[in-house]
Amino acid sequence: MGEMVKVALDAMGGDNAPGEIVKGAVEAINEKDNIYVILLGKEDAVKAELAKYTYDESRIEIVHTEDVIEMAEAPVNAIRKKKDSSIVKGMTMTKEGKADAFVSAGSTGAVLVGGTVLVGRIKGVERAPLAPLIPTAAGASLLIDCGANVDARPSHLVQFAKMGSIYMESVMGIKNPRVALVSNGAEEEKGNALVKETHPLLKECPDINFIGNIEARDIPLGTADVIVCEAFVGNAILKTYEGVGSVLIKKIKDSLMSSFRTKIGALLIKPALKQTLQDFDVDRHGGAPLLGLNGLVVKTHGNAKAVVIKNCLFQCAAFKEQKINEKIQEKINPIGE
């Protein structure tokens, strides 16, 4: 058991708030005793949910927030105007050290903007990347960056490679994680201008295990642990991943329901198929970390259920235990300028 991690949790974010969010918080503190949760949201609604459970009351507190940032709101405006919202308050608490981490299933845009504007970057970090885990045939890889700031420079990608390596090694337990740079061919001479400039810089990095360029086709095979790319490309890969996966699974499910014969077959294969699809789901690792900030920010998807929220809280505990930010600080800005 490490020292206590204090997590500010957005009780108003996502489709299942506050019910599943509160449930996830209770499950997390009941399962691990080094987690302290600050639930941010409408006090009455949160209290009503908490009343359904038994738990150690000394490890959950409620901080009332009046405003709610909606999914459709323009992020910059929302962050500026809704000071008394769960997102702004949770991030401010993280900035001020009143919380170690902030977790939200709410507006991605607001979380991304708030991360940089409210929590702030670690000194020396040029850009804070959003780094979701994506499922592979071998487990999971970190796709860094899928954030809102596009058109990165080579120096940004080098920092992403370093931060991603630290995360995969310390939080996911992968020794000497393999780092690859997304390109349109594995050969060193392939790539766009950004990739061609970045490749030699990564090659020279002494503190990462750079294995070269990777074609997007090989990402799902699990050929690399840290997949480095500029955010526009990362977004395209991530969203294609999600889109193809869900369309294909839907088509297969439809075909299973197409006749009496297939329905019987479906009953027989259901448990095995369910297991397979679960393997191809990375929610068990929590949400997507926004790295390089003064505190951890975790963005999980809008339809997150209690179990995902619980896993996000465990992720925050591992992040603190493993002193990720100290390690990032050391790699990015070793003399602490």
Next chain:
Amino acid sequence: MGEMVKVALDAMGGDNAPGEIVKGAVEAINEKDNIYVILLGKEDAVKAELAKYTYDESRIEIVHTEDVIEMAEAPVNAIRKKKDSSIVKGMTMTKEGKADAFVSAGSTGAVLVGGTVLVGRIKGVERAPLAPLIPTAAGASLLIDCGANVDARPSHLVQFAKMGSIYMESVMGIKNPRVALVSNGAEEEKGNALVKETHPLLKECPDINFIGNIEARDIPLGTADVIVCEAFVGNAILKTYEGVGSVLIKKIKDSLMSSFRTKIGALLIKPALKQTLQDFDVDRHGGAPLLGLNGLVVKTHGNAKAVVIKNCLFQCAAFKEQKINEKIQEKINPIGE
């Protein structure tokens, strides 16, 4: 029946050459009587394959080529040095008007380089995009550009939108095809510098049906018919598509073979599942066209079987019948400068 289309077919390209290539040629001319095929490759080997079939001998000719461009060769060098290869000779014949189209399952790099260097672009076309069809829940969409020339300019993307629209309307029979620009959010203000510059240009285009930005997540749903993007991003989307699809299908097949119970289930669902997976396969439309050249160039995948080659030849027939290049010429360079 339209006028005869003359297709130069690379008999040496791909994993199944020359057997499946020759078989596909025979099947095509036996099925449609407006196709004439010039088989390029080692004469003895091609003859030996042809001897297996009965067909109208007045519609297949062999042009002997001595050199073979291997998959691993550097494309520019290969094109320059191997003048007597099926790819160089087929493309030269297309350039000279001795063939209307060239089809190859060989080296993608050599075909892409050869298209621009040997066949040449239509006057006014700034860049020749590679535009594969990708499967969607609704059928198929054209992903334009997935070629080797990255870091496009806005004017390139506008031409891609026009050429892609013509192709989808005339070859695929989609009336007023919906054109969308790949971005990291559907909102107009989203995007990288290239997308932000291109969006207003597409909006102003009178001759395309521009429906706005598209997130990669929505591509597999079939939300748009022509998906416009710069080649590096197109490559990432295409390869992610292929990679996720094949890993997921492999995982599902493995789970079906995991126990006696699932094996029985698998037998029952097999026909329906096979149909579903076939629907999610666009080989029935032929290969990826390289648009905007003086003649059609079609690149199909390395493991293409006879049926795919046959479909590529039908695609060439439709391309000629529909006078695609005349239409491109008219839209891109209306005064014929």
